Amino acid sequence: MPGRGGALSYAACVERPTLKDVAKAAGVHPGTASRALNPLLRGRISAATTARVETAARDLGYVVDPVGRSLRSRRSGIVGVLVPDLTNPFYPPVLRGIEDELRAHGLEGLIATTDNDVRREAELIEVLKARRCDGYVLTTAVRRDPAVEALIGGPEPVVLVNRLARVEAPSVVSDDAFGIAQAVRHLRELGHAAIAHVTGPPRFSVTVEREAAYRAALRAEGLPHRRELVVRATDYTAAAGEVACARLLAEQRVTAVLAGNDMIAIGCYAALEAAGLRCPDDVSVVGVNDMPLAGWLRPPLTTVAVPQHELGTQAARLLVAHLRDGAAAVRRVDLPTRLVVRGSTGPAARDHH
């Protein structure tokens, strides 16, 4: 194979500077130079020393070899990242936050898609463990999940994003209740009293949390909670949301819907259209997430903005701190949410059907 032969001779003919060369040029001990060039350990060296070593490394053209480092440190530099479904527009910004923050610390994320299937997830965890991941970031959302619980109980640190497990683990969550309270107040101020909740299946922890937030918000606004106005879609998808919303519209009179997420809100748009109802003239719709396309929908979606990119950044940061310090100083990071009012909410119709 001439290509590979060429590569070997290319590597052989370049005389690479070593860590010792860098240390010598910077006037420090090689161990100090190594720590200064390792993003995970950098905090332990003075800023001045770090700068001196970095300058020397740059001047000499020294490149850190992550494979060599992982052999020495028994670390792979790889973080396993489990995501339920990349085609849900919520996740790409989260992943991007994880990717950039990990890479800033010399780590790479290995992404695996679970389809929210607990069995597939368990298999993927085995695949990632075989890769000797240094730690894991889980953005998957199923509540009862033995494989995840076992992983949390294992030796590598695990950080959860927007999910809670029955076993405690460091987590980054968005304060959805705050934004949902704002959404319900916004609807009440527009004159809505019959506010339905079209949510996802109860096996996801966000379902439980967002439904509790919806009930609390109704209470805070002095609105009655009517059990028959809560409808559960079989999944957090537009198709499942459409089916659930159609069921609701067939049985109940509502003037507003709080959807469990933006994908379900898109399904509600379709169900309203199929029922001959206009949004927002007949029925207002509010989503949760503010996914990248939310403002481009017609009507543009009013939604509770969850800081997706920041969820990823903070999760990676928690994991890096854990890897560096051997334990998590922070157990939970709460990120704010806020209501973004667009075109899918308007004054309550007097009598729409």
Add this chain to the structure above:
Amino acid sequence: MPGRGGALSYAACVERPTLKDVAKAAGVHPGTASRALNPLLRGRISAATTARVETAARDLGYVVDPVGRSLRSRRSGIVGVLVPDLTNPFYPPVLRGIEDELRAHGLEGLIATTDNDVRREAELIEVLKARRCDGYVLTTAVRRDPAVEALIGGPEPVVLVNRLARVEAPSVVSDDAFGIAQAVRHLRELGHAAIAHVTGPPRFSVTVEREAAYRAALRAEGLPHRRELVVRATDYTAAAGEVACARLLAEQRVTAVLAGNDMIAIGCYAALEAAGLRCPDDVSVVGVNDMPLAGWLRPPLTTVAVPQHELGTQAARLLVAHLRDGAAAVRRVDLPTRLVVRGSTGPAARDHH
């Protein structure tokens, strides 16, 4: 750190079956057992032997250690995957195709997001090379890209997805011209004569290809090509598409727009709305890609469906074949496209403004 200590003792107290145990149980040579359990080499062993080894491995609870394998084989089992932007809904299905196909062959993809920024891409290629990737799949799209050209000229195999480079490399492409011809015929049959093309910037190879396909399709349908009906957005995003389409609408009378991709089509929806024009009553819009949300837009988007998942699957398959055989037998895989007619196209308006 008690957690890690626990892990070591856990590992120490489990007596793992070795490859030799598996070979003995299957009655084959250890080298044969190794090949039978390596998805990249499996094709070289008879199916019966492979099955016997697999059964023995399963019965004994033998788990392949990819890290150990990569040390022996000088392969990392990691494939670098460059993607411009995960928040463009076109890419998640492509990535999913790559992920599943690679994993079926015992490989993992390391995803890096380039933002279509040639400098960032060059840096990421260095990061991935330092990880000793066995090969690369590039779904990025910039035409003149020295870092990519250097990578293609390097020792590891590179497969391109829906892009062409000036340097030849195995590639998987969708036959966009076929679907675009169908789209233009569909519009001509609806009575449209002034069909504009709101496309992306010329630095992307798809821009050049799709524009050529648009011109060829006009010719095939006996429609004149008017240079002033081609408008270039600064990017393949909804925001850039809106700006470009607004410029078009201010200057030209059109009854139909072929958008460079679905995101630009979404921008066209917004520009039409802002101009007081209805889609499809006043102006029909056709996209390219059929991204996951296309059918959920209002109106549902008529679009040229590009087989996104299959692009990823085929690209991974080409790369695996190259890794196994040391060369690519196939230089190029062409995948079919087809027009999906939804609600954004209708009869040409007689005189709309």
